[in-house]
Amino acid sequence: MDGLLSRGDLHGYQQYSAEFIVEHPIAALFLDCGLGKTVITLTALEELMFDRFEIRKSLVICPLRVCGVWKNEVEKWKHIQELRLSVVIGSEKERITALSRKANVYVINRENVEWLVAHGQWDFDMVVLDELSSFKSHRAKRFKALKKVRPMVKRIVGLTGTPAPNGLIDLWAEIGILDMGQRLGRFIGGYRERFFVPDKRSREMVYSYKPREGAEEAIYGLISDICISMKAVDYLEMPECIYNQVEVIMSEKEMKVYRQMEKDMLLPYEDGDIDAVNAAGLSNKLMQMANGAVYDENGAVKHIHDRKLEAIEDLVEAANGKPVLVAYWYQHDLARIRERIGAVELDSAEDFQKWNAGEIPVAVIHPASAGHGLNLQAGGSTLIWFGLTWSLELYQQTNARLWRQGQKETVVIHHLIAKNTLDERVMAALEKKDCGQSALVDAVRARIGGMADGHGRTV
Template identity: 65%
Template sequence: MQHRKRGMFMDGLLNRTNLHKYQEYSVRFIIDHPTAAILLDCGLGKTVITLTALNELLFDYFEMHKVLVICPLRVGNVWKNEVQKWSHIRNLKLSVAIGTETERLAALKTPADIYIINRENVKWLVEDSSLPFDFDTVIIDELSSFKNHQAKRFRALMKVRPRVKRIIGLTGTPASNGLMDLWAEFRLLDMGQRLGRFIGRYREDYFVPDKRNQQVIFSYKPKPGAEDAIYRLISDITISMKGSDYLKLPELIVNEVQVKLSEKEKETLDAMKRDLITIIKGEEITAANAAALSGKLLQMANGAVYDDQGAVVHIHDRKLDALEDLIEGANGKPVLIAYWYNHDLERICKRFDVRQIKTSKDIADWNHGDIQIAVIHPASAGHGLNLQSGGSTLIWFGLTWSLELYQQTNARLWRQGQKDTVVIHHIVAKGTIDEQVMTAIRKKEKTQSDLINAVKINLTERRKTA
């Protein structure tokens, strides 16, 4: 690799002196730890921290030569844009290998320091691209997306993990579904050194069966003392920080708006829950298993459901009416609505004059104040979107079990740079699965908060003892 001189400071660009102390600490941690888990809340600057460390490792220490960044599809260009904002890393050359196979191959063959690929193409890169996997450093942006040890992306990356000299995992939601998630994430990072090489042994050592049906175990819960033991094992390669500790965040108001179903509507949902089948307006709605049942019940709580032929069957408009009240109560301020199912989107669009946040122009128009009511899907709002300039009110029309998507969507508005109090409304159908989802989210948040607190650095204490 031809080493280039560091970029000089240019007008309008941020330089190294603009980094916060916690960011400088994180840079040093990455440099000093060939294996590192960086658990930072949204808005703390994971990207610039990592790029700064990579810049030093490439051009000052000469400890790496070719870097692969694996990230969510929509975040690929975020890395490239970040380089353009900071003068001290502007010398880095990035190649974004996202798009068609031809485009990806061309990008991977282009001379660069850092190559960026979306996580869906990890298997393609390792097994199907015919290119040699000659990366000595791997950055996993959103480490939590590798929490499933049976996923193709996990298996593919594990095949080449022994060739990688440095690996960094970045995420703000390391245990979105509980501590069981951590095994695969750290198995990938340290190849089983801390939490073991086998999921069965990890489960046996730290968990006991929780929900079960005779011999079939549906979930596990930590043994007494297991959480502390796990935190202790990973603490030497892990740092974590909460945004509230380092950023001036706006006030946050979280609100639940309950809607009440009629007795007939409630009976329809109860029949589905009890029998895995119900009849709505002459159409038969069935659920094959517990996961399918959960989806059907969430749809029905929202007011509509897909029948067995894929057609939409209307049940009620309780949430639409509540949504109308919330929009009216915003008194003309912009409102962002999170939906989950397509039939929710269709009914929202039919009732209100809304615009979907899908493209870069949509994002720009929202932040410029040109959109009064916007709708967004949590899966597309999860990472890399800054929407805090366009409004401060978020309404969850439909809920999700995913803590990661839930927190990341909220963080689009509740983040540094937001000038107003952020209000997050949840429209909850009383006596339905909505209430269980809200309880589960609160429980998961506590588990994740405990993890982050356990390995959270305290810069003040470190300075005192230094």
């Protein structure tokens, strides 16, 4: 047991959070990356199982890449050594074997929730949703499957750093899967009617909703008894983070091609047209073109410009030998970036190790691969967004790979924005969503005696 951390090594806010889970059969913790939500939850599980005897068997549902993190965390801490974890991943045969193992905590990836429920051996009295925002869609199969067995669960915990990535409309499903509709209502239609009005629409089709006057405060009030939030900057010594927008300007000829696509939804070529069948398809094509290349109808890549590649070269040169991480979205972005600056793609545990060891000067990573549980802060402090994403969750999670506890340098996050293109709208949307989510997080912020509340006051 030598070298293991003990319960006394937990931060005060971690002790507080674990106790919150213990005292609340339904709990939602909105915790920033790096605050240690895994050990917090395992500490609560240990107390509920072995001190209070309230639960016998629990299930953790999390992203696939994070399944192993839960098991690894147990090995670090002395006070949770009694917990026996079984990771339920792999082929169906491997999953069935893992379920049959004697354990206290079973960890499964979210894609297999439907399979687990259908498997017919549901006997978990506590469920932990590691990434509550994975259940923001009431139409998703995983949501419907978990909803069926939710009445059989005595205790449930939702963990996330992004409680409302697309606005407050997401909260109905997330809170509903926790409390079975007690706070925000049992039906999405009733929730929308009560708190929202149509925003963007086309005749009878409503694409988005905006909160009615006073709705935000009302929603916060309804959920505040089961939710607490914490921001890393309030509880950890976080490095400074600088956000920078680097404007790139396409030539008149290049902009003409972009505008034609925007107007006609079609660019004719002899060997394969570039076309978009609907608004979503057009958005996708325009974002590709802003990056400098686009797929045609045959899957071939059509080159548009090199403005962002030139900007990356300048930024890498300006880094003066310091490692740089580049976030890309499309495969043709990856190919062009690698060809231009010789970047190495981070895709395996070995790649991540090399990056953190300082052996990779320029790396590229996809936001979907840079999700939960990945620590890259040892390898560098500069991130360049080559192409943006509409997803606030993926955006924040990727940034948090470098901007987290243990980072020794000031973190600089560059965004390459093609002027007068969809890039500007995506950037504005991310900033707006972030502001909206911050209001929610502030509304349910944990108040811990003797600790600063983030505004210089002691509470």
